[in-house]
């Protein structure tokens with residue numbers, strides 16, 4: 329089984345936000361929630377980089393560790409998913425997540441956040457694969473169809489890579505070796521306790 | 527094939543050039559950034575990796591916040607341990623105390639004569655706060671311990687239903703709770719100011735451990751402690767709780783993590799303190815419950831525990847009954 333990961337090569341990302349748009353459209357993500365976003369650091373300064381970030385599907389995922397109702401589960405491909413029927417919208421996963429992935433459909437005053445929503449790695453949820461109920465709650469299930477996440481598929485510069493961690497790390501390393509520079513794999517140290525030094 | 531040849535040649539020469547130059551640098555002005563270094567540095571020194579986003583949600587500009595790890599550590603270990611040890615520890619101590627001392631009787635038995643200790647307002651307010659506190663405490667503990675204790679018993683659906691209602695109750699009962707402790711502060715603060723004799727009371731162990739019973743006014747040092755734990759602890763728990771039920775209104779994610787830590791730790795310590803308070807006000811001591819039950823306490827009980835207060839009350843009663851200048855004749 330593969331160990332699915334995301335890797336954003338920020339030396340290629342041009343902040344076009346196609347991944348963000350593709351995700352919103354593919355899953356009909358509600359207003360106010362962005363399962364994926366592009367953050368530009370050092371904006372307008374030397375060292376400016378744009379990084380496309382979503383749930384990293386962490387090893388020993390912090391969200392799952394703190395959830396008071398234990399509604400997370402990890403698939404055989406190491407994708408971290410959750411059950412919205414069990415979520416109580418407490419916000420704990422949001423405090424614990426290093427990447428700001430968990431989000432809520434409502435403002436949250438008086439504790440009424442609604443059910444947590446986050447990137448599913450295009451793998452849906454606990455419902456029947458590609459059923460209407462699954463789509464409404466979690467969006468499309470491309471993994472069940474043998475496809476990779478749409479954000480990475482859509483990426484015009486192939487900055488955003490999705491797939492088995494070893495394979496995408498290999499692609500990235502090769503790139504860095506060829507071009508001679510690379511900012512590294514954003515979030516890998518935090519999410520997978522792994523450095524991608526080339 | 528032929529069409530692609532020039533490009534292939536170009537790539538070849540470029541990569542040959544790259545090998546010769548050893549490490550071609552990115553175009554000048556792009557600077558160097560290392561994801562690993564930035565993550566490592568933030569993890570060790572605090573702070574977040576933040577930038578700019580083009581979507582309206584400004585919170586999305588936080589790229590990586592390694593502090594989530596500390597919060598997780600707090601929630602899963604520190605809070606669970608402190609809470610578990612505090613609550614079980616105090617229960618164990620109370621049980622042991624009950625085993626050794628049993629129920630503390632009224633010295634000389636009940637006299638049958640009573641005096642008013644708490645008015646209806648005081649009692650109603652106490653029980654409003656108490657009811658809120660018990661529900662707030664149980665629903666709060668559920669968020670830390672429920673998944674270990676209740677989830678296996680109830681199953682996921684029923685546990686989620688219970689936790690969801692618990693969360694709603696927790697959020698809304700915060701309001702009557704806060705109102706109640708404010709009223710407590712107004713009603714009782716003046717009788718709970720620390721005095722010199724509180725030190726003697728504490729030195730004598732409140733009469734629980736040593737011989738002889740220390741004198742006290744309306745509230746003894748132990749009750750004053752309960753009062754200030756309730757008012758100050760409750761105030762802090764309430765304030766930090768409001769920060770959490772209005773996310774991002776007052777502070778950012780770091781502030782909310784901190785608010786949760788303050789909220790959780792003070793709450794479990796308060797639960798432990800209140801268990802002792804509940805014990806002594808019910809099974810632990812004969813005659814104590816009446817104070818908050820009917821509001822009427824036995825005269826002998828009052829004399830033993832709140833002698834100075836009894837004297838004051840009796841003095842007040844004389845002032846109202848007798849015309850000024852009249853001489854008291856014996857009596858109390």
Ligand code: SF4
Nearest residue numbers: 383384385386391425
């Ligand atoms: S990125 Fe956040 S939501 Fe995703 S697995 Fe990690 S902790 Fe959970």
Ligand code: SF4
Nearest residue numbers: 395415416418419421
């Ligand atoms: S918001 Fe939902 S998924 Fe997140 S920790 Fe709370 S119950 Fe679990």
